[in-house]
Amino acid sequence: MFNKITVVGAGHVGATQALRLAEMQVAKEIVIVDILEGIPQGKALDMYESGPVMGFDTRVIGANGYDEAAGSEIVVITAGIPRKPGMSRDDLLATNAGIVREVSNAVKKTSPDAICIVVSNPLDVMSYVAKETTGFPASRVFGMAGVLDTARYRTFIAERLKVSVEDIQALVLGGHGDTMVPLVSYTTVSGIPLTQFLGQDEIDGLIDRTRKGGAEIVAYLKEGSAYYAPSAAVAQMVEAIAKDKKRILPCAAWMEGQYGISDTYLGVPCKLGTGGVEEIIEVQLTKDEQAALEKSAEHVRGTIAKLKELT
Ligand code: APR
16 A cells, blocks of 8 residues: 555545545545645545545545655646636646646655646646656656546446446547547447447447537536546546556556657556556557547647747
């Protein structure tokens, strides 16, 4: 078991995240850091007091600084502002970049050996900001997007086919946004290709809903964006790392020539263990899927360039 995992941001994603991790008992201590006075402390104490009922011994503490977070093995960065209806994730660029930079500087000083999982949006670009600011190797800085996008896709397929979500295997690659790339060729129902169950039109409909999955929730909530499924996705990644499970999960990883793509973060299948992203797995893609992945990479690179102009 890990000693300490820190969640930065005590908002919707961060608080839900901390509770999920405490309940899973993947570390002895969960530290929640936020700039709001009293909020991380109050939420942490409330969570900690649920331990006797839920049956966990994880210590949960809240703080406004990073002393308590020092020496964390994993830091999950959820600090930032969420989307409002009509906003794209890219609209959060400048504000969240400033916040992620500040957080990353503190993590670099206090938890120099940590693995950073970035959740703040726009996800791929915020992962870049965290890597540049901490100077950590790319294997230790990556983002959560693919597991969430894949979970949404799997949910919609299972609902349509009236089968268990557990039997849907799928892979959604690319950037976390409109250019994400669900791989139909790797989507199966208990090993049976999805194309044996549904026609292309119906599959396209499910893909379209997956692409707009985040916006669908933002439209309902009006104030803020999704947090239950995002925190569940991060929890799966944390578990794979803390237990050195070597799971193959889609993560936003720094590309160094894989799939012929470099100099950008992009959602690709990664092997996750105690070393973080231990390997990027290259799967065969159709021509269209490769083109879609390259287009997605281009979009993320463009947003990184936009950020550089702004700062
Ligand atoms: N350091 C620490 N915490 C910060 C900082 C900072 N510099 N700046 C802001 N925060 C905190 C806020 O005080 C707030 O408690 O981040 C928290 C964000 O919480 P919410 O507003 O509830 O947002 P949430 O829904 O959790 O989303 C956070 O995750 O999924 C992404 O797009 C989403 O970028 C957004 C992020």
